[in-house]
Amino acid sequence: MTDNLQPGSPDKEPASEEQAAQVTLGNTEQAEAATTPTAPHQRPTLGRLFLENLWAANTFTVTLLSLVLAMVVGAVLMIISDPDVLATYAYITARPSDAINASWTLVSEAYANLFKGSVFDPGATTLTAALSPISETLTYTAPLVFTGLSVALAFRGGLFNIGAQGQAIMGVILAALAGFLLPLPPVVHLLVAVLAGALGGAVWGFIPGILKARTGAHEVINTIMLNYIAVYFLTWLIVQKGVQDPNRTDAISRPVDASAQLPRLFGEPLRAHGGILLAVLATWAVAWLLNRSTLGFELRAVGANPDAARTAGISVTRTYVLIMVFAGALAGLGGSQMVLGTTAAALTPLVIAQIGFDGILVALLGRVKPWGVAMAALLFGALQAGGNRMQSYSGISLELVTVLQALIVIFIAAPALVKAIFQLRAARAARLQTSLAKGW
Amino acid sequence: MEPGEIHALLGENGAGKSTLMNVLYGLYQPDEGEILVDGEPLKLRGPSDAIAAGIGMVHQHFMLVPVFTVTENIMLGAEQVRGGIAGFLDRRRARREVAEVSQRYNLRVDPDAMIEDLPVGIQQRVEIVKALTRDVDLLILDEPTAVLTPQETEDLLTVMRSLKAAGKSIVFITHKLGEVKAIADRITVIRRGRTVGTASPQASRDELAALMVGRTVRLTVDKTPATPGEPVLEVAGLVVDDDRQVRAVDGVDLTVRAGEVLGIAGVQGNGQTELIEAIMGLRPLLAGTVTLDGQRIDGWSTKKVLRAGVGYVPEDRSVDGLVKEFSVAENLVLDIYDRPPFGRGLSIRPDAIARSAKERIEQFDVRTSSAQAPVGTLSGGNQQKVIVARELSRPLKLFIAAQPTRGVDVGSIEFIHSRIIRERDVGTAVLVVSSELDEVIGLADRIAVMYRGQIIGIVGPDTPREEIGLLMAGITPDSTGDAPATTDGVASGPEGPGSKDEKA
Numbered sequence: 001m002t003d004n005l006q007p008g009s010p011d012k013e014p015a016s017e018e019q020a021a022q023v024t025l026g027n028t029e030q031a032e033a034a035t036t037p038t039a040p041h042q043r044p045t046l047g048r049l050f051l052e053n054l055w056a057a058n059t060f061t062v063t064l065l066s067l068v069l070a071m072v073v074g075a076v077l078m079i080i081s082d083p084d085v086l087a088t089y090a091y092i093t094a095r096p097s098d099a100i101n102a103s104w105t106l107v108s109e110a111y112a113n114l115f116k117g118s119v120f121d122p123g124a125t126t127l128t129a130a131l132s133p134i135s136e137t138l139t140y141t142a143p144l145v146f147t148g149l150s151v152a153l154a155f156r157g158g159l160f161n162i163g164a165q166g167q168a169i170m171g172v173i174l175a176a177l178a179g180f181l182l183p184l185p186p187v188v189h190l191l192v193a194v195l196a197g198a199l200g201g202a203v204w205g206f207i208p209g210i211l212k213a214r215t216g217a218h219e220v221i222n223t224i225m226l227n228y229i230a231v232y233f234l235t236w237l238i239v240q241k242g243v244q245d246p247n248r249t250d251a252i253s254r255p256v257d258a259s260a261q262l263p264r265l266f267g268e269p270l271r272a273h274g275g276i277l278l279a280v281l282a283t284w285a286v287a288w289l290l291n292r293s294t295l296g297f298e299l300r301a302v303g304a305n306p307d308a309a310r311t312a313g314i315s316v317t318r319t320y321v322l323i324m325v326f327a328g329a330l331a332g333l334g335g336s337q338m339v340l341g342t343t344a345a346a347l348t349p350l351v352i353a354q355i356g357f358d359g360i361l362v363a364l365l366g367r368v369k370p371w372g373v374a375m376a377a378l379l380f381g382a383l384q385a386g387g388n389r390m391q392s393y394s395g396i397s398l399e400l401v402t403v404l405q406a407l408i409v410i411f412i413a414a415p416a417l418v419k420a421i422f423q424l425r426a427a428r429a430a431r432l433q434t435s436l437a438k439g440w
Numbered sequence: 441m442e443p444g445e446i447h448a449l450l451g452e453n454g455a456g457k458s459t460l461m462n463v464l465y466g467l468y469q470p471d472e473g474e475i476l477v478d479g480e481p482l483k484l485r486g487p488s489d490a491i492a493a494g495i496g497m498v499h500q501h502f503m504l505v506p507v508f509t510v511t512e513n514i515m516l517g518a519e520q521v522r523g524g525i526a527g528f529l530d531r532r533r534a535r536r537e538v539a540e541v542s543q544r545y546n547l548r549v550d551p552d553a554m555i556e557d558l559p560v561g562i563q564q565r566v567e568i569v570k571a572l573t574r575d576v577d578l579l580i581l582d583e584p585t586a587v588l589t590p591q592e593t594e595d596l597l598t599v600m601r602s603l604k605a606a607g608k609s610i611v612f613i614t615h616k617l618g619e620v621k622a623i624a625d626r627i628t629v630i631r632r633g634r635t636v637g638t639a640s641p642q643a644s645r646d647e648l649a650a651l652m653v654g655r656t657v658r659l660t661v662d663k664t665p666a667t668p669g670e671p672v673l674e675v676a677g678l679v680v681d682d683d684r685q686v687r688a689v690d691g692v693d694l695t696v697r698a699g700e701v702l703g704i705a706g707v708q709g710n711g712q713t714e715l716i717e718a719i720m721g722l723r724p725l726l727a728g729t730v731t732l733d734g735q736r737i738d739g740w741s742t743k744k745v746l747r748a749g750v751g752y753v754p755e756d757r758s759v760d761g762l763v764k765e766f767s768v769a770e771n772l773v774l775d776i777y778d779r780p781p782f783g784r785g786l787s788i789r790p791d792a793i794a795r796s797a798k799e800r801i802e803q804f805d806v807r808t809s810s811a812q813a814p815v816g817t818l819s820g821g822n823q824q825k826v827i828v829a830r831e832l833s834r835p836l837k838l839f840i841a842a843q844p845t846r847g848v849d850v851g852s853i854e855f856i857h858s859r860i861i862r863e864r865d866v867g868t869a870v871l872v873v874s875s876e877l878d879e880v881i882g883l884a885d886r887i888a889v890m891y892r893g894q895i896i897g898i899v900g901p902d903t904p905r906e907e908i909g910l911l912m913a914g915i916t917p918d919s920t921g922d923a924p925a926t927t928d929g930v931a932s933g934p935e936g937p938g939s940k941d942e943k944a
Binding site (some may be wrong): 291292293294295296297298300301304305307308309310311313314315394 | 519569720722741742743744745746747752754759760761762764765766774775777778783786787788939
């Protein structure tokens with residue numbers, strides 16, 4: 001066939017191949033970038049390969065370096081905000097050692113306290129004291145895993161769920177109501193309360209899901225609006241008769257019955273509760289759902305290319321609704337832990353704090369992969385727990401932790417910046433950028 | 441190009457007309473060769489260089505901001521400011537300029553109208569005014585009439601004449617012969633990236649059509665004569681709108697029989713895409729019926745249509761055919777992931793998917809580093825093979841392939857063609873849509889030519905390509921007798937049954 005091609009024909013080929021190349025350009029570059037580094041030299045040592053890989057701009061390295069960068073910026077902020085240390089800079093040319101020493105003391109002590117509050121305190125004498133930091137970290141981690149998974153799951157399906165906060169609020173409301181209104185035996189009561197929490201979130205996720213599927217209303221706007229509605233519904237509900245604590249005049253509900261409380265993991269007085277086990281279970285379930293289920297296949301296909309999914313016979317609208325229901329249920333579960341766990345036993349207007357919004361950060365930091373999200377939640381939980389100790393021991397305000405979290409995510413979201421700062425090799429970088437740039 | 445000349449650039453889709461003009465406008469860089477303006481070689485690094493050299497372009501798809509007024513759109517990119525550093529936009533001056541230009545060339549536009557409120561023809565006029573306010577001498581119009589109604593086209597031709605009278609040169613890109621003959625001073629025909637001839641407007645349509653589709657190139661496909669069986673797909677009176685709610689398919693009747701290839705030829709944008717999408721349940725039908733094996737399938741979901749034994753290769757593989765981020769293996773089961781053995785209950789079975797992927801990759805000669813590589817890293821031809829492999833690896837009654845070899849290398853074209861013919865030979869009804877006439881002629885046992893949402897003729901594969909070319913341009917042979925076509929001379933005439941005896 002190739003032999004009897006007419007003269008006009010071969011000219012077509014370069015043109016069409018060029019077109020094809022252009023279409024796939026972005027991807028082929030990645031592929032080449034991914035394969036070439038190993039090709040040129042023959043058999044570098046294992047250690048060298050390891051180092052090279054570590055220093056290449058892969059996800060792990062960028063995440064780690066983002067953390068380092070955030071801490072550096074955080075250190076600068078600590079120094080600036082401490083008047084005593086700042087004063088030493090007034091005469092830095094005369095006695096630079098003063099400024100350096102004062103800064104070093106401040107920063108190192110603060111970060112040491114951050115570590116002692118979240119991981120391990122070498123000064124601990126009892127087992128309880130030794131376990132205390134971990135327990136605190138896990139307590140903060142559990143709800144973040146759920147809200148993080150909620151955002152991540154929706155993200156994989158091509159939806160940006162800003163509504164984890166509202167869904168968590170609806171979850172905490174239903175969980176608390178089930179917790180103090182229903183007179184049920186211990187184990188059943190807890191189960192019902194947890195499921196009620198999931199249901200509350202699922203309903204709150206279903207609304208933007210069905211609106212998106214049926215009318216094309218953008219889920220970002222609708223979830224934000226539903227956040228407001230949920231917040232004020234909670235504020236209103238707390239002071240209603242039968243909900244408000246009869247012995248109190250302020251906005252607080254009756255406490256959840258002990259029979260609906262999640263069991264403590266390490267016993268009193270440590271706060272870690274069974275929620276963290278549920279979180280691990282949920283992470284596993286979401287990972288299974290995404291990678292091993294038909295629904296997950298549909299979800300990922302719709303998220304990556306809705307047109308192709310539709311052409312392949314996948315119902316995009318049905319998938320959107322299901323995604324939002326699942327995402328809502330996860331966020332609702334996260335919210336329910338705020339009253340069923342040890343953080344609080346009763347509803348207050350700020351009972352779930354910022355877990356929904358932190359969930360967005362956690363999902364981004366975990367690169368919208370289930371186990372990545374769990375790890376990111378653990379990091380954020382540790383920062384929260386350590387931040388408490390940093391505040392009480394070093395007098396660094398807790399808000400700095402929030403700033404640190406925000407900085408980490410900013411650096412992660414701008415891998416090019418991290419690469420530029422650390423002169424990382426560009427291997428696989430393109431892929432890294434697209435993973436987060438999409439969806440915004 | 442000479443001053444005051446209208447130079448028509450004629451060629452099929454993908455012939456390289458737009459690419460050439462994008463090079464002229466500085467959007468693409470030439471790999472070799474040079475551009476001469478007034479005898480001087482010109483190096484264009486971007487559209488601003490082109491504008492500075494006096495070249496303006498009106499794109500096929502307008503580059504206008506819908507929520508801006510006409511004046512604001514025309515200012516865009518060349519904003520006049522006053523007030524020094526404060527940089528107030530000088531809207532009044534811009535408005536005056538617009539008025540002046542539209543007066544001078546008799547291009548009536550309201551400077552204060554919002555772009556989104558204007559009909560397409562006027563939007564195009566805005567584009568022309570925009571180019572003219574930049575003081576261009578050479579204006580490139582890239583398929584300007586593709587989106588226009590006949591009346592608007594007439595207006596545009598008038599405008600072009602007045603521009604010509606004012607000494608502007610115009611490059612007019614099109615594939616419509618009638619317009620070319622009406623307006624052009626000189627015609628260059630491009631085919632497959634090459635100039636194949638220059639003609640004067642006095643040349644007959646037949647000559648131009650022959651030049652355009654080319655009589656020398658014919659990608660032959662080895663095949664035996666078809667042995668058509670029962671009708672598998674029957675489409676009757678189909679009416680479909682496109683995304684802009686404009687009628688795209690206007691009463692199409694089609695029959696595809698088991699064991700035959702029906703090719704749909706036609707210039708892109710004449711309703712082929714919408715026709716196929718309607719059959720696949722991807723686009724709502726406004727009227728008409730679609731019958732598969734005696735069963736009405738119109739109104740069915742896409743999934744149900746696929747399950748009923750329809751294989752579908754969509755026209756744009758990167759948009760509709762593949763999920764680029766997915767692996768080759770996953771893309772190979774994109775529409776059967778939930779059927780055994782790949783899916784069981786709620787779960788999918790990656791091992792089964794991987795095993796089948798390995799087989800398919802071998803069977804269909806997909807060149808990939810591994811089954812787990814993202815499909816986006818494959819070349820266009822291999823991506824297309826993935827789709828073809830996916831669709832042909834289940835038992836089919838009907839196989840629909842839209843532009844099956846667009847942007848695909850020669851080797852893959854040959855392979856895909858042979859697979860299509862093999863599918864026909866096992867008794868599947870095959871419907872091939874292509875804007876490559878060679879492809880349609882090579883594959884089809886019968887050729888239906890689509891023009892403006894209607895089938896204006898069904899002819900045998902031995903019909904002279906000039907004649908098919910004319911049909912594609914909307915010209916039905918008025919003379920009778922010499923052609924094997926059974927078109928009734930009228931565009932909307934019913935056909936299909938009558939033409940069957942012509943083939944084989």
